[in-house]
Each structure stands twice: as C-alpha cells, then as structure tokens.
Amino acid sequence: MLIQLMQAIAIFYYWTWFVWPFVLVYSFAFGIADIIKNEGSSGKALSLTAVSLLIILAGIVSPAFS
Numbered sequence: 001m002l003i004q005l006m007q008a009i010a011i012f013y014y015w016t017w018f019v020w021p022f023v024l025v026y027s028f029a030f031g032i033a034d035i036i037k038n039e040g041s042s043g044k045a046l047s048l049t050a051v052s053l054l055i056i057l058a059g060i061v062s063p064a065f066s
Contacts, residue, residue, distance in 0.1 A: 003065050006058045013059030020059075024052040 013020065031045035 009058040010062030020052050020056050
C-alpha cells in the first residue's frame with residue numbers, strides 16, 4: 001500500500017518537477033531564518049520542506065519499485 005502511495009506521489013512529481021526544488025530551498029531558508037530570529041516558529045515552513053523532500057525522493061526512487 002505504501003509503495004503504491006509513493007508511486008502516486010512520483011507521478012505527481014513527474015508533472016510538477018520544476019516546482020519542488022524551489023519550494024524545498026525557499027521553505028528551508030525561511031524556516032531556518034525563523035528559528036534564528038527566535039520568532040516562535042510554528043514549524044510550518046520546515047514541514048513544507050519535509051513534504052517537498054518526500055515528493056522529490058519519491059520521484060527519484062519510484063522507478064526502483066517497479
């Protein structure tokens with residue numbers, strides 16, 4: 001079941017591959033900047049970083065699941 005979910009995420013990645021590297025870098029930089037400024041970050045930016053990394057890795061590793 002989880003492999004099928006990863007394959008579905010990979011298909012989504014194949015159609016939107018050009019967006020995810022920018023989302024990863026921007027959200028990571030914004031989350032780290034919030035932590036450094038001690039603004040009481042809620043972790044939304046870093047959660048978005050984790051999700052975008054998951055999507056990128058699912059797209060890269062998915063051919064190995066076949």
